[in-house]
Amino acid sequence: AQSVTQLGSHVSVSEGALVLLRCNYSSSVPPYLFWYVQYPNQGLQLLLKYTTGATLVKGINGFEAEFKKSETSFHLTKPSAHMSDAAEYFCAVVLSGSARQLTFGSGTQLTVLP
């Protein structure tokens, strides 16, 4: 069965510092991988996704993630945090070719300190 683990339920960074949010997955077949962001009092919004091809994926708002098969990881990074990045971030996985279901991680709340 597929699963997603997000290390760190809360992460704090200073404005301008590197953002690193960790995601590891468990899957016996090649997965599709997603990062979603949820701003306060809103639904989820797609940041980026990996399906096939280039393993470094660029998303919106300066975020990127790298698919590392050997490490079963899909960590999210941003070189310089902005106050507006404060939100909850969810990693999610779908087994390629499977029936339509996203499995979400438990989420990481990002706080950006001035």
Next chain:
Amino acid sequence: DVKVTQSSRYLVKRTGEKVFLECVQDMDHENMFWYRQDPGLGLRLIYFSYDVKMKEKGDIPEGYSVSREKKERFSLILESASTNQTSMYLCASRPGLAESYNEQFFGPGTRLTVL
């Protein structure tokens, strides 16, 4: 822009009441989903539907049912609300049938409190 709307942002109900949560999407998407979101647990899939009148159980269907009579509308029903169903409920839609790599589009959520 894809739009997914949910009938209420906040809802307060009493134990034992029948509760309807409505979700409407305007982009002709085949797939629709209901999740509940709880702190520390992420999003958990309750039910999904890949076509009108079709439904499949997700990971936590107990205590819930769904209805999809029209393509654009997907309703979540709590037959007899209980306090452990107090949660944030998120609806989502996604285009395509087998294209599970497509993005899901989420509504703003309904925060349900059951007293």
